[in-house]
Amino acid sequence: MSSGVLHRAGDSPVHRLPPQVKIVAAVVAVLCVVATPREAFWAFGGYLLAITAVWFVARIPPTWFAARAVIELPFVVLALVLPFTGHGPTTDVLGVPLSVEGALAGWNILAKGTLGVLVSLTLAATTAPQDLLLGLQRLRLPSVLVTIATLMLRYADVVVAEAKRMRVARISRGDDPRFLWQLGATARGVGSLFIRSYERGERVHLAMVSRGWTGRLPDGRGSAAVEPVRVTPGAPALLVERLAFAYPDGHQALFGVDLRVEPGERVALLGPNGAGKTTLVLHLNGVLGGGQGRIEVAGLPVAKAHLREIRRRVGVVFQDPDDQLFLPTARQDVAFGPANFGLRGAELDDRVARALDAVGMAEVADRSPLHLSGGQRRRVALATVLACDPEILVLDEPSANLEPVARRELAEVLLGLERTMLMVTHDLPYALQLCPRSVLVDGGVVVADGPTRELLADTGLLARHRLELPFGFRLD
Numbered sequence: 519m520s521s522g523v524l525h526r527a528g529d530s531p532v533h534r535l536p537p538q539v540k541i542v543a544a545v546v547a548v549l550c551v552v553a554t555p556r557e558a559f560w561a562f563g564g565y566l567l568a569i570t571a572v573w574f575v576a577r578i579p580p581t582w583f584a585a586r587a588v589i590e591l592p593f594v595v596l597a598l599v600l601p602f603t604g605h606g607p608t609t610d611v612l613g614v615p616l617s618v619e620g621a622l623a624g625w626n627i628l629a630k631g632t633l634g635v636l637v638s639l640t641l642a643a644t645t646a647p648q649d650l651l652l653g654l655q656r657l658r659l660p661s662v663l664v665t666i667a668t669l670m671l672r673y674a675d676v677v678v679a680e681a682k683r684m685r686v687a688r689i690s691r692g693d694d695p696r697f698l699w700q701l702g703a704t705a706r707g708v709g710s711l712f713i714r715s716y717e718r719g720e721r722v723h724l725a726m727v728s729r730g731w732t733g734r735l736p737d738g739r740g741s742a743a744v745e746p747v748r749v750t751p752g753a754p755a756l757l758v759e760r761l762a763f764a765y766p767d768g769h770q771a772l773f774g775v776d777l778r779v780e781p782g783e784r785v786a787l788l789g790p791n792g793a794g795k796t797t798l799v800l801h802l803n804g805v806l807g808g809g810q811g812r813i814e815v816a817g818l819p820v821a822k823a824h825l826r827e828i829r830r831r832v833g834v835v836f837q838d839p840d841d842q843l844f845l846p847t848a849r850q851d852v853a854f855g856p857a858n859f860g861l862r863g864a865e866l867d868d869r870v871a872r873a874l875d876a877v878g879m880a881e882v883a884d885r886s887p888l889h890l891s892g893g894q895r896r897r898v899a900l901a902t903v904l905a906c907d908p909e910i911l912v913l914d915e916p917s918a919n920l921e922p923v924a925r926r927e928l929a930e931v932l933l934g935l936e937r938t939m940l941m942v943t944h945d946l947p948y949a950l951q952l953c954p955r956s957v958l959v960d961g962g963v964v965v966a967d968g969p970t971r972e973l974l975a976d977t978g979l980l981a982r983h984r985l986e987l988p989f990g991f992r993l994d
């Protein structure tokens with residue numbers, strides 16, 4: 519959405535029209551086009567004239583539409599085939615007999631298809647995707663449909679963003695997708711684009727599941743409040759015993775992990791790439807399961823019967839904030855989790871406001887998260903989890919891709935939160951700053967556990983597990 523796939527930023531009377539008015543106008547225009555008899559050639563000319571007048575007012579050059587008209591290709595192909603395959607009387611064109619009925623049917627499809635595409639492109643060009651969703655909401659479309667449209671837009675955004683990244687990567691390696699001999703590479707690129715988009719979609723889904731999503735849309739009626747479950751007094755915040763797990767493809771990632779975290783502790787989870795850190799944390803709120811061993815959260819076993827309560831208690835902030843943010847505004851994204859857990863009305867609004875406030879993001883509440891900077895997005899992603907009021911905060915690489923100031927500001931926010939915290943990180947100074955205790959995982963088992971300063975001072979241990987303090991960093 520943010521990438522403005524189709525939306526062309528501008529400030530014209532057309533851009534300024536309320537989105538619901540534009541949606542209704544577009545639907546009426548398409549219905550008129552469809553209802554027009556195919557022989558009324560003048561009417562189609564009139565429609566085209568009206569559409570170009572809108573482009574003129576909106577200051578969108580026809581070339582912009584020409585470049586995107588490729589989506590019309592199926593209509594063109596069909597329109598070209600029909601004169602050859604149609605029945606009835608024929609007429610000779612350059613010695614080739616063409617079906618009159620087929621030609622008229624082809625024209626009908628081409629004219630109406632083209633006008634339909636142009637109307638849709640005009641709407642998309644002059645209305646930001648999030649405004650389109652707002653327009654649908656104002657038109658009182660069932661909230662279920664608006665949510666589905668939101669998710670579809672988010673997915674389209676994911677596909678376009680991946681496609682752009684892959685295109686840049688290809689072009690920078692000397693590839694030029696315009697040439698025919700690059701067709702093979704382009705085809706392979708499309709295949710891998712879909713796999714990557716699917717994987718991204720999976721991660722967005724995991725982040726949704728982690729915030730209480732059960733497949734039911736939070737439409738204000740569906741979710742019941744979470745029943746409070748009795749906490750075992752004196753139980754550790756987290757208890758993991760002999761946890762072993764293999765992915766469905768047979769790859770074993772965990773080989774018997776033991777971990778105990780007391781309430782209020784802040785623990786860093788360190789380890790080289792592929793050590794099993796993410797696999798471990800995804801077990802803590804039951805997103806991954808089916809392995810062997812025991813996991814308890816405040817004495818409550820992580821089992822199917824308690825998953826809702828477990829997910830309310832264990833908030834997972836994913837590594838990439840884009841996996842966590844998918845709704846039109848930051849406020850809606852932050853409300854997603856608590857709404858799934860049954861909060862409504864003033865209570866929900868209050869929870870959202872407090873979470874945004876806690877991360878210093880109250881002023882961006884009504885902006886699209888996808889238009890925020892990387893640091894702001896990470897804070898909003900944290901707010902989406904804080905709003906669920908979890909007792910345990912699990913953060914996967916919170917400082918990744920942050921500029922130094924944003925990294926420090928996030929550390930200040932995290933230090934101000936009084937919660938049990940488990941932080942997966944490769945950023946060893948960050949671990950030292952935020953977590954008095956560190957657990958080192960490698961090869962799917964815990965290989966060291968102790969005060970962060972002591973672990974980081976053990977250069978032999980770090981070297982054996984491919985960890986290294988940054989150049990110039992000294993442990994004083």
Ligand SMILES: Nc1ncnc2c1ncn2[C@@H]1O[C@H](COP(=O)(O)OP(=O)(O)OP(=O)(O)O)[C@@H](O)[C@H]1O
Pocket residue numbers: 765766767769770771789790791792793794795796797798
């Ligand atoms: N969906 C999957 N299917 C199969 N194997 C997987 C899957 N996800 C992860 N793995 C494998 O499991 C092992 C542990 O991966 P995991 O992502 O937990 O490591 P990590 O410690 O978080 O690594 P990193 O620091 O690189 O993020 C790796 O060998 C990885 O290739």
